[in-house]
Amino acid sequence: MTSDPAAVLASPLDHWPPRWTPAAVVFDCDGLLVDTEGQWIALQDDYLARHGTSLSPTTRREITGRAAEVVIVTLAEAVGKDPHRVGQELLDAHREHIGERLVPLPGALETLRAIAAVRPVAVASNSPREMLDVKLAGLGIADVVDASIAIEDVAAPKPAPDMYLAAARVLGAEPAECLGFEDSETGADAARAAGLQLIAVPSLPGQEPRAPRRLGSLADPVLAEWIAGWEVRR
Secondary structure, three states: OOOOHHHOOOOHHHOOOOOOOOOEEEEOOEOOOEOHHHHHHHHHHHHHHHOOOOOOHHHHHHHOOOOHHHHHHHHHHHHOOOHHHHHHHHHHHHHHHOOOOOOEOOOHHHHHHHHHOOOOEEEEOOOOHHHHHHHHHHOOOOOOOOEEEOHHHOOOOOOOOHHHHHHHHHHOOOHHHEEEEEOOHHHHHHHHHHOOEEEEOOOOOOOOOOOOEEOOOOOOHHHHHHHHOOOOOO
16 A cells, blocks of 8 residues: 555546646756756765765665755765865856756746746756756746746745746645646655646656656657647636
8 A cells, every 4th residue: 555645546647648727837947957966966976086986776766856055065074075165066066067058858938938928837846046046037938937936036946836836826726626747756756745647757777756647858859749639717
């Protein structure tokens, strides 16, 4: 028997394409819309290698998608350095390159734009505000989304439900009426805890996010067909 009630409840996403349509939609950013999560992990692995160590696959899986503070504390323990120093070194390197090469994941921007044409849309990310704004602007979607929720905007980051609850609130919809898109286990836990319907689109090896529906990419043709049938509610 599972201890996760969300794993056993029926979902409108059990049917594909669903007969249900959401009132609003919330997207994660890193690893879902853009390949920055992979770059962030590569930066961490390079940092660890330069200190002669690495993370176990279990630890890597557990911290993927978590707030930067969680990642930094884990890496600081691994390299035996002060977390403040590790955080400064890692975040400085990440900021230096974050806007240089923003590679959208397959179908990501097309799907977001198609949904934004007919439903309110938000992006909810564990990124700091300054980095999230750079990414949204660099992807050309800052003016497409109705709202964005960064780590400073909530009391607790993912996997807590706060970001998704805040996104639903600002979009004027009940969480259960919202559709979420996530790539990581951390983000999926947050969306499910908030009560959203969820489509998982994992992009990193080792991530097995739990969701009523899982897709290989946002370029899924049935997803596009489903969205094309939504009436305008804006």
